[in-house]
Amino acid sequence: MILDCDLLIGRDITTGRRLTAADMQTRLEAAGIAGGAVSGLRALSYDPETGNREADDASRTFGWTFVCGVDLRNPVDAESRMAAAADRGTRLVRFATTRQGIPGTAPRLRLLTRRATALGLAVLVEGSTRSVGLAMMGLGATVVFLDQHFYDAGEFILAAREEPGFHASTRLLGGPDAWETISEHVGAQRLVFGARSGWSEEHSALERLRSSGLDATQQGLVTSGNLLRLSGGPR
């Protein structure tokens, strides 16, 4: 079973593209991806309340895992929204740092990561160890870096050695041996299959999976086991 930790539904203002939940489901089925963890672009770009409702509805309809989207441009609201989501049993929150123009040096990023950690939430962050990692170190946080590029795979390994909660999405780990090197140094339990299907080219990530040098156990962790662990299991 393959799950994508980086599903987004809605409209992307930068490219003008839109992807409904039904479109996403069709696309996932065509690619052989069973589901994943979904946030709403409406929540990340415009209105967390209605956008999260939209993503939550979609997750219930299609059996995906809901990821609470917060707006870091309103960190006070983000804090209360995370607490409410945790109360309802949500295990994943998405920080859209780049999309919302929040740099890794902004204190709110570290403060909200600490708050998320205290609430038992795993943070899916649009960024890498290079761009936002420093804000998230030393907190005992569970983080999936959604934009960890293979250029910085070595930095991820060094950071992950010190941070047992650090994970990397596979989406931009397209270098030869990047998956294998990370697995060798810090274990396949730190890699989470992410393709950002429908926005990024999921068939590229799938082809990388097909030709990877990971054994069956490692592949199982990467494609579904690790995300299920982080999200608390199937919905």
Added chain:
Amino acid sequence: MTTRIIDVHAHLGPWFFGPDRGSTADNLRSMDAHDIDIQLVSGVEAVTYDAVSGNPALAAAITGQDRLRGMFVVDPRFLGEGETQLDELLPSGLFLGAKIHTDYAATPAGSPQMADALRLCAERKLPVLVHSWGTQLLDLAETVAQVDDVQVIAGHMGGPAWRLAPEAIRRTDRLWLEPGYSQPEADRIRWVLDRAGPERILFGTDSTLIDPALAVGAFRAAGLDEHEEHLIMHRNAERLFGL
């Protein structure tokens, strides 16, 4: 894919990002994993450090390797050195084209130095793969249009600026597109293909920097019909490079 596959954008030599891949065996292993028949390779050393030492090192490495054909790296800032080296290395028959990297060689695509470099390549009848990123894709098209007879492949197809690709090829009929990219957006190749036509696109991977899986997956997602597949995966390259 079952058709012949020619990868027009590849490298040979170790990269500094970590993978310990630097030998011809590494290239061939990666090619076999993705059914790639031929790679046109430039030397990593020549691109990122020194063309003077990197071009002959590549020639030595690919001698006797039928599946690896050379791309001679031209540094537009030092065309005299390049001319001398071309005189020495072209007779070997190992080099089928040239490669120019705008960033490493600090030469913008729209600069007079780029035009001079392309002119040198045209005189030697070498098709040129030029690194193209962002709006420099359009600058490259303008430069190509100014240089008689040169045939240029826009490596990366502008990267994040790929939506400019159809406009770029409208400005000259001697510019082709190679869409290798480490951050491939969904449906990108089909979008460009429907506007540019299969005669203007070539398969490329940027291996061994990027795993060929990314390009293979992206082209698979484009759903190429048989006609498109033959042109993109090998015939366009065969015609350009005389393969």
